[in-house]
Amino acid sequence: MKKSALQTARASYQPKLPEAIKNGVTIVEGKATQSVADQEAIAKLFPNTxxxxxxxxxxxPKKEYPAINVGVILSGGQAPGGHNVISGLFDGLKAMNKDSRLFGFLLxxxxxxxxxxxxxTADxxxxxxxxxxxxxxxxxxxxxETKEQFDSGLEIIKELGIKAVVIIGGDDSNTNACVLAEYYKQIGAGVQVIGCPKTIDGDLKNEMIECSFxxxxxxxxxxxxxxxxxxxxxxxxxxxxxxxxMGRSASHIALECALQTQPNICLISEEVEAKQMTLDDIVNNIANIVAAxxxxxxxxxxxxxxxxxxxxxxxxxxxxxxxxxxxAENGSEFAMIKKSEQRNxxxxxxxxxxxxxxxSLPEGVAxxxxxxxxxxxxxxVSLIETEKLLGEMVGRRxxxxxxxxKYDGKFATQYHFFGYEGRCADPSNFDADYCYSLGYTASLLVGEGRTGYMSSVRNTTKPASEWIAGGVPVTMMMNMERRHGEMKPVIQKALVHLDGAPFKYFAAHxxxxxxxxxxxxxxxxxxxGPTEVCDQPTKTLKLEQDGSID
Known part of the structure; x- marks a missing residue:
């Protein structure tokens, strides 16, 4: 594989680790946890985890660990740093016992x-x-999500002598990881399942997961x-x-990009909902700024x-x-309707x-x-051309x-959608370090025999040596939501908090x-280059953790 000059130079970068996990570790347990909502329903569904x-x-002091075979899965959309999670997991397993092996499940x-x-392998x-x-x-x-899938997976897990599976994914993928952990524990399969928090949307975050990689x-x-x-x-x-x-369920990316670039207008979905704004309200607000x-x-x-x-x-x-x-109920019937008749x-x-x-919607949006x-x-929603809808409606207004x-200017538009461009970029120093630490922490959770946990690295606005590594029970982050017409357990998405420091800073400026x-x-x-240039975290994290972006 031919490598660019940057790839060659970048390969030698050694990600930084929290000081506490560089050698031997011991586990400190906190108090018993409960789910963020719907405690009775979640507890009933996950009695073992x-x-x-x-x-x-x-x-x-460093201790001996038995050799262990581990499987790893990349689930869902790509996010910068996934390879470093796997690298950290591999290095952590080898540091515990050089005879440990890592298997990657494909696609x-x-x-x-x-x-x-x-x-x-190392190569x-x-x-x-x-x-x-x-x-x-x-x-x-x-x-x-089905017993047949779990049992089929267990066949190859046993064949390869795998004792733990690490699933790297977003909220839905980690929910599935927790369901898998619960099932394998329920049947006494002897297989651990650990998750790692991935999503560029930034909506997998809470007190214990400060940001998704x-x-x-x-x-x-x-x-x-x-x-x-x-x-x-x-x-x-x-x-x-x-x-x-990007940002289907939350506006974290839009808000962070606004904090970094200071555009003329940035819409925050959570504010639109809180203020019960209509499409006309949004269009009028934009038009008034354009006119001003x-x-x-x-x-x-x-x-x-x-x-x-x-x-x-x-x-x-x-x-x-x-x-x-x-x-969800009538998809098959709808698929049989001629496209020209689907709207009616x-x-x-x-x-x-x-x-x-x-x-009332334009035919294309409908x-x-x-x-x-x-x-x-x-x-x-990524297929809905909201940017063109707003641009055209603003033009009419x-x-x-x-x-x-009330307006005497010129209005010409250009449209852009930035999505895939950011999903597979080489990770920033922050993400390279953070992801490596998440993977290394996952190896320690495996080594300590834990299951149903998500790898957690906190204190992330401080130097990496001061980061705090550990694990958070996935059930702690769950609530019940309607999916395909049924109530299902899922990790609660983190929306932009309108009373939080990042939004308040944006609103003030x-x-x-x-x-x-x-x-x-x-x-x-x-x-x-200089640490203050290369290793800086997002402005969102700085405002959330330190209250300032200066």
Whole structure:
């Protein structure tokens, strides 16, 4: 495999570890835990793994561990740093016992079910250290949810002598990991299951999981490109750029990118929902800012839009919820309807309120709302061109304002969607270190015989040597949610808190950013150079943990 000059140089980077886990460790157990909500229902579903304590590793004299075979799975969408999780897991296992072995299941959970795997040796691991992507073993979105799948997986686990499986994934993947851990413990299979928190969306976070890996890198990649666009915007002075960003269920990416680049407008889905804003409210707000800037001679600007925005507009959210339930029940029948008749079919089968809203939507957006669901039963909001919908509606509103004598400017648009561009970037120093530490911590959880835990690394705004490594029971993060028309246990998504420091900082500065041109140009990720440049965490983390981004 031919490597670029950067890849060659980057391969020699040695990720930093928390001081407490560099040699021997001992476990400090916290108090018994309970789920974040729906305690009775979660406890009933997970009798063998519910209520376990939070764990913290502390330095101790090195001890002997037996050799162990471990399996690893990359699940769901790619996120920068996944290879370093596997590298940390491999190095941790070898540090405990040089005869331990690591097997990678290919193309996600499906590889476990279908018995497709490869052994990950030092030569293979070394080729992927500090690189982006999940291509070392591939990823997939197969859900581990049935007894038949669990039993099929157990066959290859036993054949390979595997004693633990590490699943690297997001909230749904880690929920599946917990279900698998519960089942294997229930039947006495003698197989541990450990999770690692991955998602660039940043919505897998809580008191014990300060951030999901990949968020730091993805936001820096997107912010670089947003900064480039803003520089062009401020040079040409003739376009409004509508930029949609990843973030189906939460607006963490949009908010972090706004903190890094200071755009004229950034929509936060959670605020839209809290204020019960309509689509017209959003359009009018944008149009008013465009008009106000035009009055100052600024016929240009940038608008950041989280991809899940449309689901947070209350009326749209109710419509989508009914659509999800209806299509879960009647998907086969709907698939048989001619495309030209699908719109009328949906209009006839929804409640009167939602039918009226659906009928009022532009045909393109309406069609996008009925496309195939993702594996978890949700509308694929990334396929909805919200940026174009808003741009076109703002254009129409400005035309009305011009006719009313309230606007006298020029409005031309450019549209962008930044998604895949950030998912497989080489990890930033923060993500390289954080992911390596997560993987190394997972090896320690395996070595200590734990199951049903997620690897946890905290205190992440401090130098890596001061990070706190441990484990958090996955059941602690769960609640019950409706999926495919049924109530299911899932890890609760972390939304942007409107009373949190990151949003408050944004809200305090957005009026100035709207009216003036305060653009910041972050530039590319810096891998080599001063610590304050190369190792800085996201502004979100700094505000959450330290209360400041200075």
């Amino acid at each position: 519910y209520g376990m304590p939070v764990l913290r590793f502390e330095a101790a 996600g959970p499906g590889g476990l079910i279908d018995h497709k795997y490869m052994e990950l 293979i691991i070394d080729d992927y250290r500090n690189t982006g992507g999940f291509d070392i073993i591939g990823s997939g979105r197969t859900k581990l 990949g968020f730091d890198t993805a936001c820096k990649v997107y912010s670089e490109v947003i900064g480039n666009i803003q520089r062009d915007c401020n040079s040409a002075k003739k376009y409004w750029h509508f930029i949609k960003l 800037r035009a009055a100052k001679g600024f016929n240009f600007g940038t608008v950041l839009i989280p991809e899940g925005l449309i689901e947070f507009i209350p009326a749209m959210k109710r419509l989508i919820a009914e659509l999800n339930d209806y299509l 079919y949906i209009i006839k089968h929804l409640s009167p309120e939602n039918s009226a809203i659906y009928a 069609r996008q709302l009925t496309l195939d669901r993702d594996p978890h039963g949700n509308v694929q 400005l035309a009305e304002m011009k006719a009313e004598g 957005r009026d100035e950013w709207a009216m003036n041109t305060c653009y910041v140009y972050p530039g590319p990720i810096q891998y080599f």
